[in-house]
Each structure stands twice: as structure tokens, then as C-alpha cells.
Amino acid sequence: MKLFSYIVPVLGTKLASSVYADKAYYKGQELVGSAVGHYAGYDGEKNFEWTSATIAAEGDDFIDISFSSTVGDLHWVVFDGLAGSYQYLVNRGLPDLSIVRTLWRLDPELFLNGRTYLRDQPLPDFALYANATKVQDETWELADGTFITKYDFSDYVRDRDFYGIYGPKVGSWYIHPGKDYYNSNQLSQTLTVHRESATGDSVQLNVVQDTSHFRLGNATPQPKGKIWGPWLWYLNDGSVEDVERQRQLELQNWPYSWLNDTAYQSRGELVGLLKLSDGRPASGAAVYLGDVNATTRPLVQGSNYYYTTYANENGEFSFADVRTGDYALYAWSYGGVLADVYSNFSRSAVSISEGKKLDLGSLTWAIPEGRxxxxxxxxxxxxxxxxxxxxxxxxxxxxxxxxxxxxxxxxxxxxxxxxxxxxxxxxxxxxxxxxxxxxxxxxxxxxxxxxxxxxxxxxxxxxxxxxxxxxxxxxxxxxxxxxxxxxxxxxxxxxxxxxxxxxxxxxxxxxxxxxxxxxxxxxxxxxxxxxxxxxxx
Missing domain, CATH: 2.60.120.260 (Galactose-binding domain-like)
Structure with a gap:
């Protein structure tokens, strides 16, 4: 096996620092340089402090290494021949929170560009910050009246394909084939990549929980044992086309069979049909599986697992590979033929059972009539x-x-x-x-x-x-x-x-x-x- 030829360079040798991994290599090229490296944390700069590293599982072609802290374990799952690592985070004792993220801060001389599904362009030149005026958090006004800010690379998490930072020699990417560990609904948005204004580091954020940015902030309780992930941190030569090919492979393989967790593997299916009370099919409606407790707004729900889709032209919707458990079903207009519909639909106590398809049949979405x-x-x-x-x-x-x-x-x-x-x-x-x-x-x-x-x-x-x-x-x-x-x-x-x-x-x-x-x-x-x-x- 060649596993340790990957795991040792990727993780570096700085576990003793308790917070950072400061070395990563791709084809012999060191990627961190003078930047900070890799770390994880929650709600601001409450970074995980690692106390130990153990082998959690291994197979013929992979090894799962768990880095432990008092609040959570971060797993790196390294497969032979795959540059990068699958990662997932397991809650052990996190408090009520708004944000959970891992991130890389990498060499700005190598990682020149940022790419999301909305943008693909150079990161701001670090020299620009020297003569710019800071006008709010990580937002700077240049002499010509334009602005540079880390928020410009934000996106909607449910619409993502992949994102990362790259240059002519190397690319560092996050691929999330499953999004059920993301909080909230189709309107959830957060940060992705940016230039670190204090140091010039090229920053690749992996925000897997966010009920704060772009919405009314809300801290949510986190059940012990909750898993964020797995996602793939992927390295390549900087080719966007290659990342798309890798993403297609990840979509085919999700949910991952190698994760030996009963709750993760226990899944079912949901289908249904939405019609408005005036007889129209709910064509194109946004449909969301969220918390049964409807007192928490869908946009800030964040304790459990969440699923999103859109109804087809006939009002039919489906969810595959849903974790077993109880959910509420929500729907609202996403424009189009429902442009005049301002009411929302909800139904509580949708129970998903392992290996079963739940058919809700035809559901009536009440709207005001006669107006x-x-x-x-x-x-x-x-x-x-x-x-x-x-x-x-x-x-x-x-x-x-x-x-x-x-x-x-x-x-x-x-x-x-x-x-x-x-x-x-x-x-x-x-x-x-x-x-x-x-x-x-x-x-x-x-x-x-x-x-x-x-x-x-x-x-x-x-x-x-x-x-x-x-x-x-x-x-x-x-x-x-x-x-x-x-x-x-x-x-x-x-x-x-x-x-x-x-x-x-x-x-x-x-x-x-x-x-x-x-x-x-x-x-x-x-x-x-x-x-x-x-x-x-």
C-alpha cells in the first residue's frame, strides 16, 4: 500500500501545536509555504485543539485517521492513489452554535485564483490592501471607489458543484456530493474562498454549518454524534475540468459505503405530489425536508440533517437517500408559473424508514382564492x-x-x-x-x-x-x-x-x-x- 506516502505529507508534523497542520505536498510541491495551513473551529476563532490521533478504521485501500479534541473528532480518510482526503467531523461536545468550518490557508504564490459555481477569477492582489481603506469587516475601499471583500465569493450552498483555489501548477478543491449535513434550505448561503487581508494567504473555507452570515443569526443545539460530511478535499494540477470529472465519480458513490456508521447508512426515500387548492400543479416549487419543530425558521434550522429539491412541471417531487427519522415538509414558490403564490406549504411528522419508499400521495397547498x-x-x-x-x-x-x-x-x-x-x-x-x-x-x-x-x-x-x-x-x-x-x-x-x-x-x-x-x-x-x-x- 502507498497510503502513508499520502498521509504523512498531507498532515505534516505539527500535531504538537494542537491546532494546525502546516505542511501539505502535491507531486513534491509544498503547498502551505508561509501560510497558516489547515485547522478547524466554530463560531469565530474557537479552534479545535487536537489531543491525539488514532486509526479509526482501515481497509485494503484506505485508512481513516481520527484527530480528537474535547468537542469533536475530525477524520481524514485517505485512499491509495487519490490525492487529497475524504473528511468528516463528529460532534463530541460542541455547545449551541452558529458556525462550524474547516479551512486551508495556502501559499498565495501557488494559489492565485478562486472558483465557485458563480465566479472563476483571480483572488485580489495582496498589494491592493496596502493603500485601501477598511470600511467594515474584511471589506476594503480602493482609491477608485471600488471594493474588495471576502463576501464577493459567497454562494448558495445547495447550488454548489465544487469550489476551491488554484493556480497553473496545483489546485485545492472541496467536493460535497451529499449536502444533507448542510443546515437550512435552498436560501442558505455562506463564504467559500478569499484573500486573507492581514497575511495574503489564499483561503479555502469549508463552512459546513452557518446560521449566521446573510440571515438573522441563530445558535442551534448539536446532538452528540452528529456527523458533518464526508466531503472530499481534492488536489490536482489546477484543472477545473478534472475536478468536474472527479465530482461525477463522487456523486455516483455517495452515500459512501466505506463509512461504517449505522445511522449514516440507514436511509429511505420520499415521493409526493403537490397541487395548489385552485387546481394548479405546484410546478417548480422549492421543496424542503426540515425540522419537525416549526417554531424554528427553515433558514436557521441547524440541529439535524436537511434535504432540498424542486417539484417538476406536474408538481411531483422526490428525495432519495434520506437518513431515517422524522421530518417536516415545506414548500414555497420559486417563481415561474407560481409567481403569484405568496403562501407557504408545510406538513409535519414525515417519517422515513430504512429501505422504504414513503409515498405521500397528492398534497393540497392552500392558497387564497377568489382574489x-x-x-x-x-x-x-x-x-x-x-x-x-x-x-x-x-x-x-x-x-x-x-x-x-x-x-x-x-x-x-x-x-x-x-x-x-x-x-x-x-x-x-x-x-x-x-x-x-x-x-x-x-x-x-x-x-x-x-x-x-x-x-x-x-x-x-x-x-x-x-x-x-x-x-x-x-x-x-x-x-x-x-x-x-x-x-x-x-x-x-x-x-x-x-x-x-x-x-x-x-x-x-x-x-x-x-x-x-x-x-x-x-x-x-x-x-x-x-x-x-x-x-x-
């Missing part, structure tokens, strides 16, 4: 897509590019005339026409104004009115803050939903208006938009 739309701006998908500057790539400071004042005319303006975020002091006005027939046929009706925000970052404040009649004030006194907007987020943060009844007589024949007036401005903060709809009840 007649007056206008809608944007799709309900909990994202700021379709609006100017909304969507990838991540980029800092873009909220300030939105206008202070804006008039959107129904029937004339397009969704792209609205902006993804409102920040500057001023008023955005929606103008819409109602005929005498509209008013007379709904003389005894109320209207329902439904507003979905993709995110909110304090301390901005906004007054909402319809035809000058005040409906609400949104501010830090009424909304908790999420950091997405000021951390380069242009897609989503924490979703918020509001509904207001508009009494009979407020609307009138001719031109009517809905106004959103920002009364308090804080740089890079504000309101990230999803959709606005006004309907006759």
Missing part, C-alpha cells in the same frame, strides 16, 4: 431576481446605486425598472389606474396589499402609504436586521412578508399610488425587494 389582481411587481420567490442589480454576482455597495426617487407605472414599466434594493432617502411610487367600473364593481370590497422583502439591513426606515394614507412604518424597531445587503448580497437575505387591508373608499377612479418613502438612510443598508401585489379581496 383578483390589480397589479404585481416581481415574482414571489424570496429573491430579488428580475430587478435592476438583483441577482449574481455578489458585489459590495450596490444598494447605493439605486435611485432615491422612482416612479413605476403599471402597464408601462417593466420589472427591470424596479431596483433590487431601496436605500437612499426619497420615495418610490407605484402608479396604477382604476376605472369607474373597477370602483363600482368592488364598492363593498377591500383590497389586500401583500409585500415580500428578500432582506432588510438596519438602520434604514421606511413609511408605506396608499393614496397618501399611512399603512405602516418599517424600521429597526419593527424588523430584525440581516447582514445580506451590506455583505455583497444582491439575491436574498432573510425573507419577510407583510399584508395590509385597504379599506373600501381608499382607492378611487383614475390614478392611484402606493408609496415607499425612506426616512432614514444608513450606508449600504436598506430594503431588498421580492414582490409587491395588490388584489381585490
Amino acid at each position: 383578483r389582481p390589480i397589479f404585481q411587481i416581481g415574482d414571489f420567490d424570496k429573491k430579488a431576481l428580475g430587478f435592476t442589480n438583483g441577482g449574481p454576482p455578489y458585489r459590495h455597495g450596490v444598494a447605493d446605486q439605486s435611485p432615491a426617487n422612482l416612479t413605476y407605472t403599471i402597464g408601462v414599466s417593466n420589472a427591470s425598472d424596479w431596483y433590487y434594493a431601496q436605500s437612499l432617502i426619497g420615495t418610490w411610487t407605484i402608479e396604477f389606474e382604476l376605472s369607474a367600473l373597477d370602483i363600482s364593481s368592488h364598492a363593498n370590497s377591500t383590497a389586500i396589499l401583500s409585500i415580500s422583502l428578500a432582506g432588510y439591513s438596519q438602520s434604514a426606515a421606511l413609511d408605506l402609504d396608499i393614496n397618501g394614507q399611512h399603512l405602516a412604518t418599517w424600521s429597526k424597531d419593527t424588523l430584525a436586521s440581516d447582514p445580506a445587503l451590506y455583505r455583497s448580497g444582491k439575491i436574498s437575505g432573510e425573507w419577510r412578508f407583510f399584508q395590509y387591508e385597504v379599506n373600501s373608499g381608499v382607492l378611487h377612479e383614475g390614478t392611484n399610488t402606493v408609496g415607499f418613502t425612506v426616512t432614514r438612510y444608513t450606508q449600504w443598508r436598506g430594503f431588498m425587494w421580492d414582490s409587491v401585489i395588490l388584489e381585490w379581496a
